[in-house]
Amino acid sequence: DIVxxxxxxxxxxxxxxxxxxxxxxxxxxxxxxxxxHWYQQKPGxxxxxxxxxxxxxxxxxxxRFSGSGSGTDFTLTIDPVQADDIAAYYCQQSRESPPxxxxxxxxELK
Amino acid sequence: xxxxxxxxGGLVQPGRSLKLSCAASGFTFSNYYMAWVRQAPKxxxxxxxxxxxxxxxxxxxxxxxxxxxxxxxxxxxxxxxxMNSLKSEDTATYYCARPRKDYGGSHYFDYWGQGVMVTVSS
Numbered sequence: 001d002i003v004x005x006x007x008x009x010x011x012x013x014x015x016x017x018x019x020x021x022x023x024x025x026x027x028x029x030x031x032x033x034x035x036x037h038w039y040q041q042k043p044g045x046x047x048x049x050x051x052x053x054x055x056x057x058x059x060x061x062x063x064r065f066s067g068s069g070s071g072t073d074f075t076l077t078i079d080p081v082q083a084d085d086i087a088a089y090y091c092q093q094s095r096e097s098p099p100x101x102x103x104x105x106x107x108e109l110k
Numbered sequence: 111x112x113x114x115x116x117x118x119g120g121l122v123q124p125g126r127s128l129k130l131s132c133a134a135s136g137f138t139f140s141n142y143y144m145a146w147v148r149q150a151p152k153x154x155x156x157x158x159x160x161x162x163x164x165x166x167x168x169x170x171x172x173x174x175x176x177x178x179x180x181x182x183x184x185x186x187x188x189x190x191x192x193m194n195s196l197k198s199e200d201t202a203t204y205y206c207a208r209p210r211k212d213y214g215g216s217h218y219f220d221y222w223g224q225g226v227m228v229t230v231s232s
Contacts, residue, residue: 030213037218039155046205046222047155053212058220090155092219094212098171101155 004102011110017079022091024072035095036074042087112136114206114223132189132206139187145209148202196230
């Protein structure tokens with residue numbers, strides 16, 4: 001199975017930029033298609049799709065969220081961070097079955 | 111608006127069975143694969159099962175294969191998860207999710223239900 005590694009916690013100040021990383025144990029790209037996705041999960045709520053295929057904003061997601069990366073290294077950026085963005089963020093790959101998730105990065109206020 | 115509403119969770123003893131349901135609305139249910147994803151308390155997300163549009167193909171990870179069965183009723187826009195021989199490590203919130211097939215042969219999930227808690231304990 002493809003293992004996805006995320007840092008457990010990221011502390012950020014409101015109005016600043018947050019950069020959340022995800023590293024895969026093997027490439028999750030096919031040609032120029034990057035099969036990495038990002039979800040936001042607030043406490044007590046279900047996950048919500050933020051970014052699909054590394055850089056595509058899901059429906060209704062504000063433009064302060066963006067994604068980048070290819071191969072094994074991917075980044076979710078939130079700029080500027082707002083209070084409503086305090087949550088856990090998970091990456092997930094669809095390069096191979098089973099689909100696997102990272103352990104999540106909890107975004108906290110500094 | 112896409113809505114997925116799970117039901118059927120609760121407390122169950124190890125070795126017993128439980129069946130979860132998911133009622134879907136806001137989209138043409140029969141046109142989409144469907145899936146279950148779980149999250150153990152304070153833990154990450156784990157894919158549990160996926161079913162094709164007709165129900166003829168099902169997919170599971172090794173951790174639940176042979177114990178869990180995913181099924182669907184397109185006439186009722188409903189998804190099910192039959193869980194047998196439950197273990198303490200199956201304790202989790204179970205989410206009904208709509209997967210989107212991707213180039214790699216796997217999928218990502220564009221809509222999720224609010225989840226239902228399953229606790230396996232004596």
